[in-house]
Amino acid sequence: MSKTIYLDYSATTPVDPRVAEKMCRYLTAEYGLFGNPASRSHSFGWAAEEAVEEARQQVAALINADPKEIVWTSGATESDNLAIKGAAHFYAKKGKHLITLTTEHKAVLDTCRQLERDGFEVTYLDPRPDGLVDLDRLAAAIRPDTILVSIMHVNNEIGVIQDIDAIGQLTRSKGVLFHVDAAQSAGKVPIDVTTSQVDLMSFSAHKCYGPKGMGALYVRRKPRVRLEAQMHGGGHERGLRSGTLPVHQIVGMGEAFRLAREEMASENERVRSLRDRLLAGVSGIEEVYINGDMERRVPHNLNVSFNFVEGESLMMALKELAVSSGSACTSASLEPSYVLRALGRSDELAHSSIRFTIGRFTTETEVDRAIELIHEKIAKLRELSPLWEMFKEGIDLDNVKWAAH
Amino acid sequence: MTVYFDHNATTPLDGRVLAAMLPYLQGAFGNPSSPHRLGRLAREAVGRAREQVAALVGAHPSQVLFTSGGTEANNLALKGVTASFGAGRLLISAIEHASVMASARSLAGNGWQVDQLSVDHLGRLAREPYVAAIADSRLVSVMLANNETGVVQDIAPLAELARQSGALFHTDAVQAVGKMAIDFAATGAHLMSLSAHKLYGPKGIGALVRDKALSLAPLIHGGGQEFGLRGGTENVAAIVGFGAAAELACSELVARRERLLFLRNLLEARLSAQIPDVVLFAQEALRLPNTLFMAIPAIEGQTLVLELDRRGFELGSGAACGSNSDVPSHVLAAMGVEVTLARCAVRVSLGVMNTEQEIEALVAAMKEVASQLRGVAAAAWA
Amino acid sequence: MAYSDKVIDHYENPRNVGAFDKEEQNVGTGMVGAPACGDVMRLQIKVNEQGVIEDARFKTYGCGSAIASSSLVTEWVKGKTLDEALAIKNADIAEELALPPVKIHCSVLAEDAIRAAIDDYRTKQGDDSSETDEGRKSA
Numbered sequence: 036m037s038k039t040i041y042l043d044y045s046a047t048t049p050v051d052p053r054v055a056e057k058m059c060r061y062l063t064a065e066y067g068l069f070g071n072p073a074s075r076s077h078s079f080g081w082a083a084e085e086a087v088e089e090a091r092q093q094v095a096a097l098i099n100a101d102p103k104e105i106v107w108t109s110g111a112t113e114s115d116n117l118a119i120k121g122a123a124h125f126y127a128k129k130g131k132h133l134i135t136l137t138t139e140h141k142a143v144l145d146t147c148r149q150l151e152r153d154g155f156e157v158t159y160l161d162p163r164p165d166g167l168v169d170l171d172r173l174a175a176a177i178r179p180d181t182i183l184v185s186i187m188h189v190n191n192e193i194g195v196i197q198d199i200d201a202i203g204q205l206t207r208s209k210g211v212l213f214h215v216d217a218a219q220s221a222g223k224v225p226i227d228v229t230t231s232q233v234d235l236m237s238f239s240a241h242k243c244y245g246p247k248g249m250g251a252l253y254v255r256r257k258p259r260v261r262l263e264a265q266m267h268g269g270g271h272e273r274g275l276r277s278g279t280l281p282v283h284q285i286v287g288m289g290e291a292f293r294l295a296r297e298e299m300a301s302e303n304e305r306v307r308s309l310r311d312r313l314l315a316g317v318s319g320i321e322e323v324y325i326n327g328d329m330e331r332r333v334p335h336n337l338n339v340s341f342n343f344v345e346g347e348s349l350m351m352a353l354k355e356l357a358v359s360s361g362s363a364c365t366s367a368s369l370e371p372s373y374v375l376r377a378l379g380r381s382d383e384l385a386h387s388s389i390r391f392t393i394g395r396f397t398t399e400t401e402v403d404r405a406i407e408l409i410h411e412k413i414a415k416l417r418e419l420s421p422l423w424e425m426f427k428e429g430i431d432l433d434n435v436k437w438a439a440h
Numbered sequence: 441m442t443v444y445f446d447h448n449a450t451t452p453l454d455g456r457v458l459a460a461m462l463p464y465l466q467g468a469f470g471n472p473s474s475p476h477r478l479g480r481l482a483r484e485a486v487g488r489a490r491e492q493v494a495a496l497v498g499a500h501p502s503q504v505l506f507t508s509g510g511t512e513a514n515n516l517a518l519k520g521v522t523a524s525f526g527a528g529r530l531l532i533s534a535i536e537h538a539s540v541m542a543s544a545r546s547l548a549g550n551g552w553q554v555d556q557l558s559v560d561h562l563g564r565l566a567r568e569p570y571v572a573a574i575a576d577s578r579l580v581s582v583m584l585a586n587n588e589t590g591v592v593q594d595i596a597p598l599a600e601l602a603r604q605s606g607a608l609f610h611t612d613a614v615q616a617v618g619k620m621a622i623d624f625a626a627t628g629a630h631l632m633s634l635s636a637h638k639l640y641g642p643k644g645i646g647a648l649v650r651d652k653a654l655s656l657a658p659l660i661h662g663g664g665q666e667f668g669l670r671g672g673t674e675n676v677a678a679i680v681g682f683g684a685a686a687e688l689a690c691s692e693l694v695a696r697r698e699r700l701l702f703l704r705n706l707l708e709a710r711l712s713a714q715i716p717d718v719v720l721f722a723q724e725a726l727r728l729p730n731t732l733f734m735a736i737p738a739i740e741g742q743t744l745v746l747e748l749d750r751r752g753f754e755l756g757s758g759a760a761c762g763s764n765s766d767v768p769s770h771v772l773a774a775m776g777v778e779v780t781l782a783r784c785a786v787r788v789s790l791g792v793m794n795t796e797q798e799i800e801a802l803v804a805a806m807k808e809v810a811s812q813l814r815g816v817a818a819a820a821w822a
Numbered sequence: 823m824a825y826s827d828k829v830i831d832h833y834e835n836p837r838n839v840g841a842f843d844k845e846e847q848n849v850g851t852g853m854v855g856a857p858a859c860g861d862v863m864r865l866q867i868k869v870n871e872q873g874v875i876e877d878a879r880f881k882t883y884g885c886g887s888a889i890a891s892s893s894l895v896t897e898w899v900k901g902k903t904l905d906e907a908l909a910i911k912n913a914d915i916a917e918e919l920a921l922p923p924v925k926i927h928c929s930v931l932a933e934d935a936i937r938a939a940i941d942d943y944r945t946k947q948g949d950d951s952s953e954t955d956e957g958r959k960s961a
């Protein structure tokens with residue numbers, strides 16, 4: 036069997052070899068760097084602590100933050116939980132209303148659902164059909180008791196980039212905290228917290244060539260944002276997040292973010308040209324719909340609906356490609372992507388969507404092979420599709436009365 | 441060359457564990473939630489590791505829930521299981537790790553009555569107060585082995601009493617696992633916390649073993665991973681590392697135990713001979729084979745540890761988490777050890793790679809430091 | 823999603839793909855499912871004078887299991903009388919293809935498609951015994 040072509044970099048990325056190499060030094064005994072950074076009594080502990088602080092600077096540097104504003108977590112899911120629950124509980128006396136988008140990641144949506152069970156109220160806004168938030172509607176949704184707005188920087192399924200500067204201006208002017216899930220944007224979109232009025236920002240290492248199980252939360256110090264800790268214990272991370280620091284993972288995230296900062300500009304160029312090649316390659320196919328705005332979008336994402344072909348069978352046909360239909364977390368279920376539904380896409384088109392995400396190790400040959408496969412398999416599946424036949428006969432499928440099932 | 445004697449703080453990763461982990465960082469790097477082949481490989485690897493960890497503690501794989509470490513497992517146990525209760529009474533031992541203490545404090549903030557159970561002079565839970573308190577308690581948390589003294593609690597009868605009175609029983613087995621045989625079912629506990637980095641596995645991964653009949657609320661929402669009880673992309677490489685470390689601990693348990701006991705016996709014998717006034721805490725209690733909590737009277741623990749560090753020996757002065765504070769060990773306080781002596785405490789926690797020569801050298805260094813600091817001639821040779 | 827070898831075989835080499843002219847008197851067409859639900863199956867049967875299904879065709883929009891279920895059914899109905907074909911149950915299909923629980927609905931859909939095709943054929947023959955047929959069978 037030929038090798039899988041990996042086009043699922045938004046689900047996860049391989050650890051960059053340079054990152055892996057550095058991580059390994061902090062694991063086994065031979066380098067004397069495996070210590071517990073909380074061990075203040077000996078040099079193994081100090082060496083570990085030094086490595087942790089270097090990594091903190093590297094992560095901070097990518098977003099132009101102060102290292103003191105970075106809190107380590109086990110991933111963006113935990114960061115989202117800590118940011119949203121931590122702020123909600125800390126500021127509950129001020130108000131109990133939050134605002135988010137229906138297209139957020141489950142880490143944000145499920146956390147908001149939990150807060151609703153705990154007596155908070157959450158407004159879920161639909162984005163515009165292009166996936167971007169409507170600022171007027173957001174402004175109108177803010178109430179005197181609103182304490183937090185949580186809007187992701189880059190959507191994991193369709194890759195659209197929200198204007199966090201404009202949203203930040205709005206939230207700051209209304210005295211509302213602004214949390215941004217930046218799991219999909221770090222290393223792909225420049226971020227500068229000194230100019231963006233973001234108060235809390237979540238990061239994940241494994242979306243950026245670092246290890247899984249590692250994340251960070253940016254917590255603004257000026258003006259100071261307060262959180263109620265969610266994980267209690269030895270008081271690590273200034274009491275905001277307890278637990279022995281996984282030094283190798285932290286070092287890995289630091290190195291991954293350092294590389295991202297240095298290589299983002301050139302990598303984006305390369306990835307964009309591959310993405311555009313893929314886009315051009317599939318554009319020739321009839322009845323293909325691009326999901327999400329193409330302008331305000333990260334360069335590595337292409338989300339396409341192939342009308343009259345069902346997504347799961349397409350995935351099966353494209354098994355030589357590792358791609359995803361919907362987000363990794365939802366594709367195990369039979370539900371069509373809730374993100375595409377929120378954009379107003381029909382269930383059919385939502386069912387027919389495939390997300391291609393290109394990355395650091397994707398080659399032109401791979402993209403060309405992908406295009407070839409897509410053409411071949413779409414043709415084959417449409418040959419099998421009664422809907423395609425009806426479409427070709429000029430039947431308007433919207434007027435067909437389907438036997439409800 | 442530095443010699444590491446702080447294995448209760450953390451252990452170096454076993455080379456074989458690293459070898460098991462590496463493929464999951466780069467080659468088989470998929471997200472276990474992905475439907476494609478790379479996703480499936482990752483999913484299968486997580487499944488295998490779940491079996492290996494379950495086997496180490498005699499549990500069923502479906503009872504093992506991976507967390508980001510022992511701290512999270514303790515938080516999830518205490519907060520997750522009480523989420524569906526109204527406030528009630530929680531019993532914890534006075535010698536728990538900070539993560540249990542702090543989780544309990546957070547529950548106290550939600551209206552729970554938290555009571556600390558006393559221990560005797562050897563650090564063993566006192567039975568009478570426990571029996572008296574259990575009747576109107578809803579949850580108990582007693583650690584299986586203490587991180588400072590290494591003292592092992594006989595938890596089975598305690599869990600049995602808890603079950604009889606309808607209370608839930610949690611045990612923090614982070615220090616115990618890999619150093620002694622554990623059978624989850626036989627302990628009678630409903631919940632048990634584990635962490636990989638104390639058994640030559642990686643940091644940042646742990647597990648909560650649970651009775652599946654319990655209703656447990658997640659602490660981290662979103663994504664539906666870990667049976668819907670712990671959101672977040674699985675830390676596949678670390679999970680694989682935990683599994684490999686668990687399997688090795690399982691197959692080498694007896695050999696490791698014998699080796700560690702031999703080394704500690706040597707250490708204790710040499711210390712008693714070379715430094716006659718040395719105090720070995722809880723020596724008569726059942727302890728983990730690798731742990732020695734000790735004090736050289738009139739020599740501050742912090743100073744001793746720093747002096748030894750300068751000579752290339754790495755020791756702990758108690759729990760890693762608390763070692764930045766000047767408060768002497770809460771464990772020794774609970775055992776009724778005087779503050780002046782408690783300030784002198786240092787912890788030697790051995791690992792399977794330590795050697796007899798290292799032990800001899802450590803004792804010699806301790807003796808040298810002691811005599812220097814005391815400004816007196818070395819004690820007589822025995 | 824782990825598919826069984828049989829699903830993969832039918833999916834990769836679907837049998838009897840295509841269409842008959844649905845206006846023809848001896849053709850019965852059944853279309854079940856809905857695009858919004860993620861699967862639509864169209865099964866056609868060609869029935870000879872002896873009331874035996876002599877040929878079948880399908881087209882399916884849906885997941886691999888849906889495609890495999892309908893492909894399998896075209897093989898199974900061939901050579902069967904209408905009543906025999908009606909006796910094919912979704913459980914048989916699910917078992918043959920080793921469908922996981924989340925995919926059982928595909929086999930249900932395939933059974934429905936057989937019914938719908940036979941109903942259509944019988945209606946065309948001016949025969950409204952389909953209900954009685956049902957009744958007789960379950961009696």
Ligand SMILES: Cc1ncc(COP(=O)(O)O)c(C=O)c1O
Pocket residue numbers: 277278279448449508509510511512514537539583585586587612614615635636637644645646760761
């Ligand atoms: C008894 C005990 N419980 C819990 C923990 C916390 O585990 P982790 O370091 O994996 O968060 C430790 C170690 O630090 C410990 O010794």
Ligand SMILES: Cc1ncc(COP(=O)(O)O)c(C=O)c1O
Pocket residue numbers: 045109110111112113140142187189190191216218219238239240241248249250671672673674
């Ligand atoms: C937008 C977004 N937020 C959060 C997460 C969760 O990150 P992690 O897997 O590090 O918990 C993901 C990825 O799964 C994501 O795409």
